[in-house]
Every structure is written in structure tokens, then in C-alpha cells.
Amino acid sequence: MGLPTRDEETLIVNEDEVNDIIQRWRNTPEEKLKPEDYQQFKNFGSVCLTEGDGAQLLKFLQDEENRDIVKSMGCVLMTPLVKEVVKKGKSLDHCQASITHLTMTCSPDELMHSLLELIENTDPGDISETILTLLPHLQTVLLSLDDRKAARLGCALSALQQQLSRLPVPYSRQQEEEDEYGLCRCYNALADFTKPFVEEVKRNNGSSVTTSEDEELRTELLKFCMRSLREPLLEAELNRDRKSSLWLFATEIMFTLPAIQESLSELLLFSPLKRSLQTDSSESKESRACLAYLLFVQLITIDSFPAVFSPVFVLQCNMEYINQLLSSKKESHVLKGLALYEKSLENVQDNSLPVSLQDLKSFYSAPQNLRQVLTDCPMQNLRETGLQVLQLFIDKLDSESKHKFFRCMLKTSHHAGVESYIVKNIRNQLEFSMKQGSANKWFLGEELLPLLGLVLSLPQGAETDLLNNMDKIMESLNLLRYLLIRDKDLRSTIVWEELCRIKDEYLKMLRVCISISRGYYAAELKALRQDQKIKAREARGAARSCRLVKSITVKNEKTSNMSPEVQHQVLQSALVTFDLMESLIFRIEEITDEKQKTQS
């Protein structure tokens, strides 16, 4: 028999007493065993392991005479055994063998209970090692369950994923290769873990009768896939050119879904239409967004996706996911959202999206979210990609749609950079329409003037901050100049007097604004220079008299954090900007006069 003895608070002193206890246990039916017995048994086991005597423990467990003890109380040893394996203690192999023995001897219910408890109470530092150790045994136990297998599998997967979500997801190639926290290894092990259950579902598909247990199994596996899509896949950098660990995991998930009879077209295109608002949580949307990304952008299993859907319909369905991703503040999300947006737009014919689509909420929100990325996102690469996607979006709209979109952006973006980009696009549309020849009422007809009204306006009238709005104003002046040069093509299609009226009002207001601004900045500059003179004089005085002089300066409110040299530069460049604007206005007036002369 022989378990080593040791001075412990359990009051065991010598080998004989231990043997007595064991003998007593052998003769005690399970229902008569008390909690103290379980505790003592656990202590015996722990002591063995801390002494490095895993072999002894294994021998005890495998002893036929102890079979009943093991059956009743064996599960309490699970925790110390697994901890020993994770620690990579001395008797690793024996411990593994012990665990295996337990999984074959103890009741599956109790085993499940112990294993789940273990998972849920793992120390953060041991998460991946614990899970990697447990998974094969967990699989064995689950497969041996007679009933409620699906529910138990669900609990297990949920607990496992819960723990794994505490680990940081590697983002760069180097991080993934290092896999410092073991996350990648775990997820791939998890995918293997689920395989026999997936196979079971596949087998059940063939039979004509499906039980509720079969349905439940499918459901739990689906939940697992959806959770995985959200975490870790949505956070990971997945690139088909680099088939990393997490890429392989993504592929596993993508293959599991059809295996459990979940059609991707149903999940992505149709269920959102059927689903009620309650079940469509943002978590579920995130999962499907990742799914859409993996399918359409990374092309995983695209060859089995039906090639019959209209690109506009697919775009419309993807808009929801694009919105979800673009409204996130995480780089990994936004990047995927932009890629999905771009891909979905690419398949649509140029100039084809009708204006009615913009009435759909998701369709309206996506460019707004995009604009947010352009104006607020701190990452330059995302802003650059965002701009490309914006242009692509504009290119796909038909004329009326473009018109409406430009109006909308001019009214809602409140950002000079974005506005100037829109004005540039308007000019391009004009140029394009004129080349076309045939009348396009949106850019070469009666609808042009309302649009121009929005372009040729100052948001705060004469008090508009010209520097803040510089981009838009310069672009609008360029457009104006262009219109005047091409007057021949325009006069027959629009009310020219109306355009001239808008132009005159705008330029008048702009002139006033410039003179006010110029006055202000010139005064600031003068004050700055005087300030500098005083300081210089004082400094010379201080140098002469070797005394510390406190200089009294009136701080410029606007530029208080900048050095005087920089302040000077800022003010000077403001004045130069105003000069630029004025020279452009002057040129416009020149052209107007020239045209008037040739007309009469």
C-alpha cells in the first residue's frame, strides 16, 4: 500500500495510520463517505505530488483493490494532478497517466464537474497550459457521456473560450510566431477538440430523424463558431498571403459552419432580414462581420459560396457589417471594415447605385462612419485607405445619387478637408458631364445651382474662420474659375444669371471676411513685433546691468503655447493665405469681365 507519511495539519503521523484510513475507505460504500474523507484523499494525493512521487500515486490509483475509492473520490485529485502537469513537475508522465486513468474510472458527471471547475478557476498565467493539458481528457469524458452531451459540451466550450478571451491576441507576425501566451496553440487545439462532435453532427444529417439532442449539438457548435469569429478572429491580423496559426483556425471555423449545416449565405445575407431586433446584438453582428470579411475579403471558402447573388444585394447586406466595424475604435476592426467596404464596392458597376439606396439606414450610415474615420482616426494608414474607399463609393453612385450625396456631405461633414474633397469631385463630375455631351440635369442642368449654392457659401458668413475653412474655400474658388472658363457649355443648360448672382454674393462676403481676418492678423503681427522689441530692449538692459528683469508681456491668447518665432510664422502664413485667396478672386473677376466683353 504505502503512501508516504508526513507531518501535516491533517494529523497523520505515520504510515500505519494512513494504511488504516485507506483500509477503512476500501470498506466504506460511497454514500457513507464524508467531506473530510474527500479532503484527506486530496491531501494524500497532493503530498505525493509535492514529494515528486507521482509514480506512487499512479500505482495506488491503478491498484485494483483501490478501484472503488478511486471511483468515488478520484475526481478530487484532478486539480492537483493537472496543476502538477502545468508546472512541469518531476513526474509528468505519471501524472498524465493518472489523469487518463481517472477519466476511465470515475463517473463522467463528476469528471465533467471537476474539469469545468478547473477551467473556471485557472490562474491567468496558467490558462493556455491548463487548457492544452485538459482538452484531450475533456474530449474523452464528453464522448463517453450518455445524455446531455450537447449541453455539457456547450458549458465546456463556453468556459474555455471565456478563459481564452483573457489572453491578448497577437497582432503582428512576430507576435504570432512567438505566441507568448499560447493563445494560437490553444485555439488550434480547440478546433481539434471539436472535430469528433462536428463529425457526429454530419452523421446525424444523413438520418431522417433528428432528435432535439442533435439540434442542441448543432446549436452549441454554432455558438462556438460565432464566439470564435468575434474573439480572437476579429482582433487578429489575417492575411491570405501569410497562412499563420490564426489563419488556420479561421479556416477551421469556416469549414465547420457548412459541416454543421449552417449555410453562409443564410447567415450573412438572409438571417439579418428575418431576425428580430432583439437577437441582433452587436456581438452577433461582430461575429457576422468577421465572417463576411473572411469570406469576401480573405476569400476563405468563396468557391463554395453561390455565385448567383446580385453585387448590389451583397453590398447592401454587407453595409450592416461595415457599419459595425467602422464604428469601432479598434484598428483591427476598422481595417477589416474598410477592406470589406472596398471589396463589396469593387464588384458593383460604376455609376450604377441608385439614389433610393441612400434612404436605407445602413447605406446612409456607412459613408458617415467613413467620414468619421477620415476626420478623427489617429492612424494615418486607415485615413488614407478610408479616402480611397470614399472615392470608390462616389464612383459607384449614379448621377442623381452623387448629387444627393455631395449635398449631404457638404451639409453634414463640418470639416473643410472633407468638403474640399467633395468640391473637387463636383468639378470632376462637371467636366465629365460636359465631355459626355448629352444633358445630365444633375450636373449640367437645373439641379446644379442648388448644389453650387452649398459650395459657394461661408458657414458663418463674414465671421467665418478662413484658415479653418481654407481647403474648402480654395477648392470652391477653383471650381468657380472653372465654371467661368467653361461658360459656353454651361450657358445653355443652366440659368447663368442665377449663377452670377450666387457668385457675386459669395465673393462679396468672402472679400469682407478676408479684410476682417487680414485686419485681425495684421494687428496680431504688429503686437507680436512690438512685444519682441520690448523684450529685446529689456534683455539688452538686463545684460548691461546684470540684473534679472521680469518682462511683462501681453500674451496672445491663441498662440500662447508657441515660441515667438513660431507665432510669427503662423501669423505670416495666415496673411499669405489671405493674399492667395484674394488673388484667386481677382482672377475670377478678370475672367468674368473678359467673358462679358465677348458676350456683348
Place this chain on the structure above:
Amino acid sequence: MADEPTREWSEEQLKNDDLPKKDVIKFIQDNAAHSFLNEHKLLGNIKNVAKTAKKEQLIVAYNQLFESKRFKGTEPVEDVTEQVRSVKLEDKPKDLPAEVIDEGPPKFTKSVLKKGDKTNFPKKGENVSCWYTGSLVDGTVFDTNIPTTARKKKQTKPLSFKVGLGRVIRGWDEGILTMSKGETSRLEIEPEWAYGRKGLPDSKIPPNAKLIFEIELVAVD
């Protein structure tokens, strides 16, 4: 075809200064074909046209209109198509906007391989289910939902969707509406009603590809 308009003014009346240019322009705009107006630069806002066109020109145009008889409604089909295409549609169904009416001929052909019940024809918005195989003109199969074995077919579901709502390529929407339950047909779809100039490269459909689908309409809602 509308009745031919009649001359409102005589030569003398036209030349009279009392007759404003605007009235003549309005008459011509109301009654002449689009192409006629375009050629004579009489399109657009009347005030504007009045500024750029001289009275003599208008009289000439007026007379030419009656000589050539190029009134509204006499244009060749393509022009009509162009005008109809630019009409804005009012109806907005809940999920997708209606397709613009294109008055050209249908861009697909159908040959029935197996007759259906000829009674249950799907209506727009109804759910349909089908097995299909899609191939290119050269015979390459780019897509199918028919599993390889009969056993697997029991396990797989046919493709289901609501027909006639622009969720699938136009050739399918239009084609399936002509099929009855149980029918198997071969649809040859021109690129304009399939994936057009872009194709669908990720699904191995090249640009400007004509697609051939063999479709079995299994169920109609």
C-alpha cells in the same frame, strides 16, 4: 402616337414683334422631339434659351418642325429608352429599391429540359428553392449546389431566396419567374443581366461573361 400638332401662328404673326420669343420657344419645346430640340439648341430653361436664340432662328426652327414632322412621340426606340431610364421611380419596397425599367429585349433565353407542373409559378417576393449548376460558355462549371452523391443530396438543402427582388442576378430573377414548380430549364444569360463588365473574379467569372445555368425549381412558397 399623338395627333399631329397644328400651326398656331402664321408667318406674319411669327414675324410680329408682339409675339414674344418665349411663346414660340414654349410651343416648340412642348411639341418637338427631344433630338430636334437638342439639334436646334432649344433645350433647357425658356428664359435662357430666349437670351441666346434670335427670333429669326426660332421662326426657322418652327417651320422646320412642321416640315420634318419631328414631333414628340416620333423618336426611334433608343431615345425613348434613354428618357425612360432617367425617370425617377416612386415605389420603394421595404428592403431593396425597384430596378429601373429597361425597355430593351430580355437578355436571356430559356430551354425547358423537364416540364414543371405549369400551375405553380412563383410571384415576385415569394420564396423559391432550386438546385442549379452554373457554367461558362466554354463549359467550365463555376458553381453548383448539387452535391456529388445522392446521399449527400438528402443532407443538403437547395438554395432558397425571394425571387424578383433584385437579390440575385437579373437573369435569374426574370428567368425563374417564367418557370413552374418542378421545372428544370437551361437559362443562357447575357452578361448585362449577369455580372456584366466586372464579372465576379473571385468566383471565376470573367468580365463580359455569358452564363449558362441549369436550374431545377424545387419549391415555390
